[in-house]
Amino acid sequence: MIATGEDHRVTPAELFFDLVFVYAITQVTALMADDPSALRMLGGMVVLALLWWCWCCFAWLGNVVRADTGGLFSVLLAVMAVLMIVSLAVPEVYADGEGGLHVPLVFVLCYGAVRLLHLLSYWVSSPDDAALRSTLRRTALLSVAPPFVLLLAGSTLSGAAQVLVWLAAVAVDYVGIYVTGSSGWRVSSPGHFAERHGLIVMIALGESIIAMGFGMRGFPLSGPVLIASVAGLLLLAGLWRVYFRMVNEAAEHRLTALRDGARTALGRDVYTFLHLPLVAGIVLTSLGEKAALHHIADEHHYGLSEPLHGIVAWALPGGAGVFLLAAAAILLRVGRRPSPLLLVGGPALLAAGALVPLVPALAALLLLAAGVTVLVFAGGGPRERHGVVAA
Template sequence: MTHGHPDEVNIQRTCEAASDPQDQDTSEDQEQSVYQEQKVSWLELFFDLIFVVAFDQLAKRLGQSPDAASLLHFGLLFVAVWWAWAGNSTFAARYGNETRTYRWGTLAQIVSLGMIALTLRGDLMDTGSAFALAYGVNRAIQATLYVTVSRHGPAAAAFAGRMALSFGTAAALWLLSALLPGGSAAQLGLWCAALTLDVLTPVFIRNHSRHALPHEGHLPERVGLLQIIALGEIVTEIVGGSRQQKLDAVNLVPALAAIITAVALWRLYFDQARALPLLGARVERRAGRMLAWLYGHLPFTLAVVVLSVGLGQGLAAAGSADAAGDQRMVGASLALALLTLAFLRWNSLRLTRLLYVDRSLPALVLGAALAVGLIFVDLDTRGTHLAVATLTVTLALFVAADPVTRRLGQLEEAIMERLAEGDQPESVEEATRQEPAA
């Protein structure tokens, strides 16, 4: 264990040479590269653990009043929290996690996120201004990180300078909104404008990101860690919901089914060739598919957290009239999660020539349709949880047995090996032709 890194997490990449990680020249062309690894640091793990609290606060907020207005507020706050995580993770994946700039900036962001988490559960009329102030500080820290990077040369400034301007403008909007009445339409409007600016900027300036493509091993690892945190929220909500009932066979069966659902969703997600879109971006020098991959995780993470609320509330309200509303929440969120998994798989498949032979993609879409059907059938809590577990386990087994799943994994490994050896393929299709069929 050295330099604050975990012993077990070891991710390797082809990336820019830098004699001193404290003074890394981010403007160097990524085509001139050496074999170098980038580990997930203890600081990054600490940063990600803040989101255990944030997701729990958001889940409890939605569980207390799952009406339409609360769901909209939940969605807005969730996007903001997710984007705070994405800003830190993509910066580390682009410019490294060992520089003094990143370490001090991340420590400052952890403090701001702690304050953000404190304000997530209360009514926006009471906490909206405090949330806006804390989030504005978080955006200002992120903008400062990109300002620092933009001074490393004209190539770095082309991307980092634009990101700094966007984040700085968004920070100003958040801080301005803190002066408005909490939860007012004007305040929420400024939040939406700031988030829209933040989220769309990387898309509009993607042609300037050739010198700032994310680490093709590091970013999938960080994204995977966040999904584990979200899936862990299912277990947290199940335990909380079970406290309202007796620990007998009637209540243990749906609790067990919900835990099995979490395990099946874990298998469905981690069976994907998760680094392939980033490898495609590096090989083809186009960031579009990488951004689609990253942004696709927002609805998946949101769906898993909402699913955790529905499963937990269903256990707590078993046998009451509220169970029907929880069933609708479970069906809708599971459908969104499965559709997102289908999108992520399609995003990987379109890099290859395997789209027409894949069986898992239509299976995931069919599974989403069946999940929507849960909204319209009348089941009790046990029936709902057993149906969800059966569906997710069936899909997990089907995807795991699909030869295309194994082929995508082999292709991902083959491209990584070629990059590690300094032999970059001209395209993903070329690597596909050289990779033996499964």
């Protein structure tokens, strides 16, 4: 395996690897849309957190070892095959159908295989790094083995019990990263790390566009559907602008300025942890947009004056609210002052979910798209509106 340098960039092998996550994120949206309840939404976020961990593992590894070399590329192919199985399992992970394999167990075993391949790859790539190997041993004992046992136990359960046990597994895994420490982990190329995570945000936004298409699939193209589609795209464009004009450059700049442990800690906090709610916010928004497009397109069951109801009504503005709050948290962590509009807009959109059932679905989507557009353009960018809090 070939070590990377400060100027390392994302390789085509990593872009190929990310293709599996396009499908995986689509499957998470489908999982929640199939049974739009609060419990299923929580379950969908748990599955997303597990998938995110799989992706992050190899984003870190690809930052210190070239992913297009023979050894690591072979590992990536193996992981892609396993993650493809994981993605296929997602829709039935909480409602295993009759016949065939036990889907929750298949999901857990494949997840465990990905985590094991990651640790083994790091171990082989750094034979002389005693600090890293010590951290890998602690990670296996504290942040991989206990959550895997919980996931196995949860795979034998169903309903709320399964979701809560798996949620506990995610919590143990994420807390374990802080307990094991950052000794030995490193970010060799800030540019690669920032680009890698920017691409996964783009993948999530692309999945949202796909979800809108699925929402109106099978129904005739109508004027309201066209208007709703444009409004949905405008909403996603607003989220894109927040990330790539306010967040991405500021985070990369701060990461580049740091060295050693401080750089690793920032990479962990900003990219591994705070990018998860960014992606989760996009997935929740895509769930709301998919439901809205279906509602507007299905003229036989819904009228244009009929609003969205249930958890998907909250997801439409709530997902964007989660995204804005995560963006604000990232800016704070890198020493920037977030725009007050982000700090106000995030909670406002979370609260707006209560109003969505009071207005027609098309009107709700149009108002949300217009509101986010005004907020984003009024908020400006980091160079224009954000003072530096810390050096």
